[in-house]
Amino acid sequence: MYGDFKKLLSLFNRKERLQIAGIMFLVFIMALSQTIGVVSVLPFMDLLMNPEMVQENEIMNWVYTTFAFEDTMSFLYFAGIAMFLIILITNAISIFTVWVKNKFIWRKSHKLAMDLLSKYTYSPYTFFIQHNSSDLTKNVVQEVKQLSKYILRYGADLLTHSLIAVFIIVTMFIVNPIISFFALVVMGGLYGAIYLYVRMKLKIAGDKRLKANEYRYKYVSEIFNGIKDVKINDREEYFLDKFRENSLKEADNRAYSKAVGRIPRYLLEVLVFGGIMILTLYFMTMQGTIHDVIPILSFFAFAALRLRPSLDKVFRSATKVRFNKSVLDLIHEEFNREFEEQKHRMVRAVNSSDSEESLMFEDKLELDNITFTYPRADRPAIRGVNLEVDKYESVGIVGETGAGKTTLVDIILGLLKPQSGDIKVDGLPLTGDNIEAWQSMIGYVPQEIFITDDTIINNIAFGVDEEDIDIEQVKKAAKIASIHEFIEGELEKSYKTVLGERGVCFSGGQRQRIGLARALYFDPEVLVLDEATNSLDNRTQQQIIQSLSEITEIKTLITIAHRFKTVENCDRLYMMDKGRIVAEGSYEELLQNNVAFRSLAKANR
Numbered sequence: 001m002y003g004d005f006k007k008l009l010s011l012f013n014r015k016e017r018l019q020i021a022g023i024m025f026l027v028f029i030m031a032l033s034q035t036i037g038v039v040s041v042l043p044f045m046d047l048l049m050n051p052e053m054v055q056e057n058e059i060m061n062w063v064y065t066t067f068a069f070e071d072t073m074s075f076l077y078f079a080g081i082a083m084f085l086i087i088l089i090t091n092a093i094s095i096f097t098v099w100v101k102n103k104f105i106w107r108k109s110h111k112l113a114m115d116l117l118s119k120y121t122y123s124p125y126t127f128f129i130q131h132n133s134s135d136l137t138k139n140v141v142q143e144v145k146q147l148s149k150y151i152l153r154y155g156a157d158l159l160t161h162s163l164i165a166v167f168i169i170v171t172m173f174i175v176n177p178i179i180s181f182f183a184l185v186v187m188g189g190l191y192g193a194i195y196l197y198v199r200m201k202l203k204i205a206g207d208k209r210l211k212a213n214e215y216r217y218k219y220v221s222e223i224f225n226g227i228k229d230v231k232i233n234d235r236e237e238y239f240l241d242k243f244r245e246n247s248l249k250e251a252d253n254r255a256y257s258k259a260v261g262r263i264p265r266y267l268l269e270v271l272v273f274g275g276i277m278i279l280t281l282y283f284m285t286m287q288g289t290i291h292d293v294i295p296i297l298s299f300f301a302f303a304a305l306r307l308r309p310s311l312d313k314v315f316r317s318a319t320k321v322r323f324n325k326s327v328l329d330l331i332h333e334e335f336n337r338e339f340e341e342q343k344h345r346m347v348r349a350v351n352s353s354d355s356e357e358s359l360m361f362e363d364k365l366e367l368d369n370i371t372f373t374y375p376r377a378d379r380p381a382i383r384g385v386n387l388e389v390d391k392y393e394s395v396g397i398v399g400e401t402g403a404g405k406t407t408l409v410d411i412i413l414g415l416l417k418p419q420s421g422d423i424k425v426d427g428l429p430l431t432g433d434n435i436e437a438w439q440s441m442i443g444y445v446p447q448e449i450f451i452t453d454d455t456i457i458n459n460i461a462f463g464v465d466e467e468d469i470d471i472e473q474v475k476k477a478a479k480i481a482s483i484h485e486f487i488e489g490e491l492e493k494s495y496k497t498v499l500g501e502r503g504v505c506f507s508g509g510q511r512q513r514i515g516l517a518r519a520l521y522f523d524p525e526v527l528v529l530d531e532a533t534n535s536l537d538n539r540t541q542q543q544i545i546q547s548l549s550e551i552t553e554i555k556t557l558i559t560i561a562h563r564f565k566t567v568e569n570c571d572r573l574y575m576m577d578k579g580r581i582v583a584e585g586s587y588e589e590l591l592q593n594n595v596a597f598r599s600l601a602k603a604n605r
């Protein structure tokens with residue numbers, strides 16, 4: 001319990017903890033005012049039953065004479081209005097407190113989602129290789145909300161209503177300890193016994209819900225991302241069944257926790273009503289009349305009326321907090337995930353970009369004895385690679401599938417951090433401090449182009465604010481990528497055409513050209529193409545190679561290619577096999593001197 005409390009508190013900074021203290025104070029005032037509301041019933045009912053109290057009771061008498069009431073009736077009216085005002089004010093205080101509390105909780109929910117998303121976004125690329133994107137989406141979108149709603153909100157409710165209940169119970173004890181004792185034993189015992197009984201069951205149900213929810217997101221994402229395969233292989237029912245199974249599990253576990261939360265409420269209603277009946281009958285039998293005990297009965301009835309919802313909320317909140325303990329564990333764990341690179345970047349993001357080192361690329365890029373093993377892989381994907389790329393040079397990387405070409409490029413891009421060896425730009429090793437400067441010089445076209453459900457302009461000027469987009473630059477990039485004519489000639493809305501989610505409205509080759517235009521829009525020093533022209537027909541490919549060879553006069557080009565035609569004109573080629581560089585030279589040199597290259601080139605023309 002203490003551990004959970006510490007975990008929860010660790011999600012708040014100093015300022016937020018102070019705000020919590022402020023809210024606690026408000027809650028205290030609210031509990032106090034609710035108690036005053038309850039207590040004020042007693043003298044009022046006493047007064048109604050015995051109007052002569054105006055003279056007998058010192059305080060009432062003082063009010064009566066000070067404000068010069070004319071008769072008892074007018075004093076009764078006054079007392080009634082005062083009573084009404086007290087209840088009005090106590091409820092107004094409650095509304096205000098609830099508003100402040102909710103504002104804090106939902107702002108915190110927004111901040112937690114924002115912080116978690118930014119933590120994920122700044123995580124190293126290897127993190128994304130190891131995690132399912134639907135799982136990360138679920139954590140940011142749903143589980144943070146679940147934490148806010150069920151741990152923060154109900155945790156706050158638990159505190160608030162515990163405090164109100166304690167105040168009301170203390171008052172009840174002051175008024176009549178014996179009745180209060182019995183009432184408390186029955187009510188508290190009931191809640192306590194049920195809670196102890198369901199405590200463990202709630203935790204297990206909470207764990208099951210979390211797991212089932214993870215699978216729900218996973219299957220939805222698999223259906224939508226793989227819809228073509230799902231349809232062609234006739235697997236609709238398989239995925240729907242998987243979703244159904246987990247969705248039902250999620251729903252049933254939620255329903256269980258909700259139903260458990262409500263059990264005592266109904267039992268208690270019966271108990272409170274029965275208790276008041278028994279008390280009334282007891283006084284009738286013992287004293288022959290209930291006239292004298294009406295004030296005290298009214299007090300207990302009103303106290304029970306106030307106490308029951310509070311006890312009920314305490315119980316329900318406790319069950320909800322318990323049910324969602326696994327969510328607290330999960331979010332706490334996610335926030336405490338630490339990466340070397342990430343620490344570095346987050347700190348820099350906070351401290352502005354001053355600490356970012358500048359980097360020039362005037363001479364050459366060198367890879368010095370690089371070795372890289374993927375997390376959880378048992379052998380290295382890159383082994384002792386040495387490689388050089390001069391400025392304005394065009395370099396091709398070839399090799400059979402699985403040789404390590406993409407991995408090597410990811411290392412050059414600074415996405416993967418090698419376990420040993422250095423990447424040097426003009427002799428300067430790349431570090432956390434200059435990696436962003438290096439990345440800002442690179443334009444990258446991956447194998448799979450990511451297209452956003454947005455216009456062509458926004459897809460080419462990727463992540464640039466609408467008002468900052470240089471439309472001439474967009475067109476220039478599109479021309480080099482051989483897509484400008486198609487956009488202007490064939491598309492009704494030209495550059496304003498919306499491409500659809502993941503670019504479904506475009507062919508593979510068109511998407512690749514958009515990807516190329518995107519890389520070119522930012523006018524990079526180094527252009528890295530990973531099979532970037534493999535979906536293109538020969539004519540378009542030649543067109544692009546021609547345009548690119550014109551720009552390599554002023555750019556450095558690194559190309560991975562299966563089709564050797566693409567790299568025929570490169571100044572230098574590196575051939576990879578099983579993570580090593582096994583040959584280096586110009587296309588002609590390799591063709592003449594290397595048997596393996598010759599057979600690969602023959603197979604992949």
Ligand SMILES: Nc1ncnc2c1ncn2[C@@H]1O[C@H](COP(=O)(O)OP(=O)(O)OP(=O)(O)O)[C@@H](O)[C@H]1O
Pocket residue numbers: 129374375377381399400401402403404405406407408
């Ligand atoms: N995320 C990963 N986790 C573990 N191993 C991986 C991962 N990605 C790639 N590998 C392994 O690393 C090796 C190199 O893969 P890489 O994708 O770099 O090859 P490639 O030459 O680009 O292949 P292709 O031409 O088919 O794209 C392969 O053996 C592959 O199985």
